[in-house]
Amino acid sequence: DAKTTQPNSMESNEEEPVHLPCNHSTISGTDYIHWYRQLPSQGPEYVIHGLTSNVNNRMASLAIAEDRKSSTLILHRATLRDAAVYYCILAGSGSRLTFGEGTQLTVNP
Amino acid sequence: NAGVTQTPKFRVLKTGQSMTLLCAQDMNHEYMYWYRQDPGMGLRLIHYSVGEGTTAKGEVPDGYNVSRLKKQNFLLGLESAAPSQTSVYFCAGRTSGSYEQYFGPGTRLTVT
Numbered sequence: 001d002a003k004t005t006q007p008n009s010m011e012s013n014e015e016e017p018v019h020l021p022c023n024h025s026t027i028s029g030t031d032y033i034h035w036y037r038q039l040p041s042q043g044p045e046y047v048i049h050g051l052t053s054n055v056n057n058r059m060a061s062l063a064i065a066e067d068r069k070s071s072t073l074i075l076h077r078a079t080l081r082d083a084a085v086y087y088c089i090l091a092g093s094g095s096r097l098t099f100g101e102g103t104q105l106t107v108n109p
Numbered sequence: 110n111a112g113v114t115q116t117p118k119f120r121v122l123k124t125g126q127s128m129t130l131l132c133a134q135d136m137n138h139e140y141m142y143w144y145r146q147d148p149g150m151g152l153r154l155i156h157y158s159v160g161e162g163t164t165a166k167g168e169v170p171d172g173y174n175v176s177r178l179k180k181q182n183f184l185l186g187l188e189s190a191a192p193s194q195t196s197v198y199f200c201a202g203r204t205s206g207s208y209e210q211y212f213g214p215g216t217r218l219t220v221t
Contacts, residue, residue: 101151
């Protein structure tokens with residue numbers, strides 16, 4: 001599986017937008033970009049996924065670079081509940097997920 | 110619906126003891142997965158199943174066995190526990206054709 005690179009940690013203020021970056025320069029044409037998050041003492045939770053086009057859902061938006069070598073998860077208005085570890089994962093259709101260490105997001109009140 | 114549930118939530122074992130972790134789901138998942146998560150690290154896949162009666166090895170399968178006799182249940186067994194197996198264990202499920210894995214709340218296992 002292709003690898004992803006994420007910052008270890010990021011900070012944001014409540015009610016401000018958050019842009020979480022992910023680099024994946026060795027992504028293959030069939031790899032989907034998945035984002036999961038893990039709140040403290042809980043199992044991971046699906047956030048969003050995409051292949052080539054930008055995607056929006058009720059939780060977040062996913063912006064994918066034209067060359068697909070990077071992507072950004074966008075939380076439009078961070079809340080204290082969004083404090084979590086965010087994982088960017090590449091996986092082909094039906095493939096298993098390989099979790100890295102993710103980005104620890106801290107949201108300040 | 111209960112979703113994905115795990116039993117037990119906590120367990121302490123002595124080295125050499127055995128135990129079975131149960132994952133149950135009522136979401137009609139064809140695919141089920143067992144992961145472990147060590148402190149400060151991401152999840153690592155132990156074993157998985159693509160359907161009732163099937164199992165396959167993941168990234169870190171040594172020391173574990175699994176069974177999927179019924180579609181709704183996926184069991185993870187430790188035959189002879191070792192301190193290196195102290196971890197939090199997560200189960201997950203996914204339906205065929207969906208990309209979203211649903212995770213259980215985890216089992217915290219300590220082996221002394």
